[in-house]
Amino acid sequence: MSFPPELVPVLYHPSVREQEQPVINSVLLQRLHIYLDFTADLEQLVVTPVTQLISRRRSGFDLPAEMLRDSYKICTDEAWHAQFSDDLQAQLVTATKESPLSSGEPFFLTRLHAVKSTMDSSLRPLADLFFTVVSETLISSILSGIPKDRQVFTAVRETVADHAEDEGRHHAFFARFFEIAWPQLTLSQQELVGALLPEFVVAFLRPDTAALGRMLQPTGLPADAIRAVIEETYPPARVEADMRAAAAATLRLCERTGVFTSGRATEAFHRCGLLS
């Protein structure tokens, strides 16, 4: 099996559940391709550029020397995560004779670009930096779930288990980075970044409906039925609850760093459904 079915909620929708096993297998394979594309895009286009800047003292923040050294290591880790994700995709195509269905830009990247386009160009590097902090401190159910599922191909499980081990270290690095960088922001930068943080959580965690639509193509369902499957699987209350659970550590980090002393940030977290 390519991907743990329990991590693909649309499979439990009545219109999908009744499909033959080969169709379900194709959907799971497409789910894995989406995840691997997402990973390679995140690492190559966002996290690696940010850690390059940190390692070369160009992040705009004063950081302890050991953090600069660690950022080189993270850069290497992330480049490797992207490379093995891409390599695994090529192996999957050879083994299954099924290609990934046209991969579009993942939702998180579209949102990050949209947010940056509204910002003054001098402040855009802050968006990349703090988007990275958010993405590296969220808890990924995929990273922890795939290695545990013995039905999943060994190559996939082992690859994801290696990735999960690295991300544990990265989480600690970026939490520390945030604690050190936040007090170095000016008050107006704190207001700006504080309001962006929940946007980034949503960009990262909200179900990517375009990708889910492509994933469901093997079912042969018409477009409106696919839309209904996605909408009925992800009612807003479920999306909010899932986001809060995955963002719990990030929210605690914001709390102890003092992000919520800003009214604008707190209001944005409420608006995004991350605080009640």
Ligand SMILES: [Fe+2]
């Ligand atoms: Fe990674």
Ligand SMILES: [Fe+2]
């Ligand atoms: Fe990472």
